[in-house]
Amino acid sequence: MIQKSLMSALLILCLVFTAVAQNQDEIVEQIVLEATENSQIEEMAHHLMDVIGPRLVGTPQMQHAHDWAVETFENWGITARNEQFGEWRGWERGITHVDMISPRVVTLEAMQLAWSPPTPEGGVEAGLVIIPEVSDEEEFSAWLPNAEGKFVMISMHQPTGRPDYNWEEFATEESLEKIRQERQDATRAWRERIANTGHNNRTLVQALEEAGAAGIIMSNWSQGFGTNKIFGAGTENIPTIDILLEDYGMLYRLVESGHDPVIRVRAESKDHGVVPTFNTIAEIRGTEKPDEYIILSAHYDSWEAGTGATDNGTGSITMMEVARILKKIYPNPKRTILVGLWGAEEQGLNGSAAFVEDNPDIVEGLQALFNQDNGTGRVVSISGQGFVNSYDYLGRWLSAAPRDVTQHIETTFPGMPSGGGSDHASFVSAGAPGFFLSSLNWSYWNYTWHTNRDTYDKLVFDDVRNNVILIATLAYMASEDPEKTSRERRVLPINPRTGEQMTWPNPRTPNRRGGLN
CATH class of the missing domain: 3.40.630.10 (Zn peptidases)
Known part of the structure; x- marks a missing residue:
């Protein structure tokens, strides 16, 4: 009798599991x-x-x-x-329109950064200058009056607009190694150029704004054809504009060669408080x-x-x-x-x-x-x-x-x-x-x-x-799932860099007043 009861119970249990599995399969199929x-x-x-x-x-x-x-x-x-x-x-983007009007006329591919201030109504026409090579902050401070009334270019000139994968596919080994070295050298030199001003990226644009610059021009290349990354502006009264690598490089070379390019920038935006x-x-x-x-x-x-x-x-x-x-x-x-x-x-x-x-x-x-x-x-x-x-x-x-x-x-x-x-x-x-x-x-x-x-x-x-x-x-x-998930944490390993045991990350404190003083 006990054996028959056990068999019956097992049969019922098997039928229940089968029904659950069938229902599960049906839900997933649906x-x-x-x-x-x-x-x-x-x-x-x-x-x-x-x-x-x-x-x-x-x-x-x-x-x-x-x-x-x-x-x-x-x-x-x-x-x-x-x-x-x-x-x-609160902020709202409007029109961004940038043209080079000298030494020839061409419309440039550009965009103002998030939270950028607008230009005055009708836009601004001005020449461009590049962050100079200086030996220290004192020399940079002496240069700053040159920024007044000009758009200041604060990004390095990329030695190539072709991403790495394109070079790796088509270049000779010698040419590939050469362009890699050029990019490495240019990046190092530009970092030194910025560091020698005595400023970081945030304080640099503030110094240029205080010096009376017409605007900030940058190019944050994303290592792909036709792609730039656009983040937030650090200026309060003048526009910050990102120009795609191709057009930025052209402007940079014109400035360096003494052809004194002039651009017209119209950047509209609204501050919504x-x-x-x-x-x-x-x-x-x-x-x-x-x-x-x-x-x-x-x-x-x-x-x-x-x-x-x-x-x-x-x-x-x-x-x-x-x-x-x-x-x-x-x-x-x-x-x-x-x-x-x-x-x-x-x-x-x-x-x-x-x-x-x-x-x-x-x-x-x-x-x-x-x-x-x-x-x-x-x-x-x-x-x-x-x-x-x-x-x-x-x-x-x-x-x-x-x-x-x-x-x-x-x-x-x-x-x-x-x-x-x-x-x-x-x-x-x-x-x-x-x-x-x-x-x-x-x-x-x-x-x-x-x-x-x-x-x-x-x-x-x-x-x-x-x-x-x-x-x-x-x-x-x-x-x-009939069970509540377990929260048991692993023992974290030793950090090879510090030699200390790693710890569980701490909860973040959220910013509840973003961009507000």
Whole structure:
């Protein structure tokens, strides 16, 4: 009798496991079908990148993006809100137009930096000077009156506009070695030139502004054809303009050869004073364990050079699409699923750090956070972020995803905890399981990361869809997992540079008043 009862119990248990597995397979199959047959990512990408545009913190475009996301989530039946975490300097880009008008006429490819002051109405015409070679700060101070009324060029002249890979493909060994040495020597010499002024990059532009310069001209080449990186201006009253390598090099050579080029700069921008800054949070409430959380994480802001397509429009629309699919396929999750579209990441993970600081209950209840931030490519690497048992639960969750989605993924367990780089680090530093889903390169660092070429046309939608399927599956599995994830931390190794044992990263203190005195 006992044996028959045991056999019956085992049979029932086997049937239960089979039913669970079948249900799991069905959910994943529906996720795949919805992601491939009814994808919304192209439409979202068009609206976010083409219609709204770049999303610099403090700009009207950033606010438009937050409002559009809330409206989009609510149209899908998902509760969403904008949570203010601070204030920022409000600014709005206008027209940037730069022409060389002597010794010949040509329109230059240029852009004012974020938060740059405008030119006077109608623009400014002026000649150019290059930061001089001086022996010390005293000699530079004696030179400073030469900057008055001129545009000052503060970037080195690149010896070549061809990226390394182009030289490696076509150059002779001798020519390749020669150009590498020229670039190395030019970089060293320019660093010495700046250092001899007695200033760093920040104080140099302040000194030039105080000396009465008409504006600052720079070129922050991104090591790719036609790509420059555009960050923030350090001037208060005069414009700071980035000119692409090709045009900057031409101007530099004309100045050096004594042909005295003159440029006309028209740079329009608006100062909007103090404006609120937000995270957009969407929520699908859990039914069994509502106080435990899965967070779909991506920073929503961008720099202004392009339209923030791969940094981080792709991560943002991926998490939005995952939420849409889960709401449709899996509307009653066991745990609460949140979407965090973080603000002001580019200025130091401020939105996510503020969320961690303001929501200790959510951090305490975090089952897992999945963060995607480095471009349009399919996920190819996941680290356990220093959590000892991360292999056990991440391994289970990954095994449920389709093989063609996971076949390129390399995992590292337990890995090392991230202290920065992207928003998962805000959670990891608080001891919560946040995971970075690292993407295939697609020439991200030199061609789209913070550059003027980070635009819609660089998106690879097949790879983005791959990531939607992966993350939706991970979120579903994390929600269904009967166990709470372990937070046991590894013993960190000795730092070979210092000889001391490494320590877990400390939580960041968010900047809640960005660009404001």
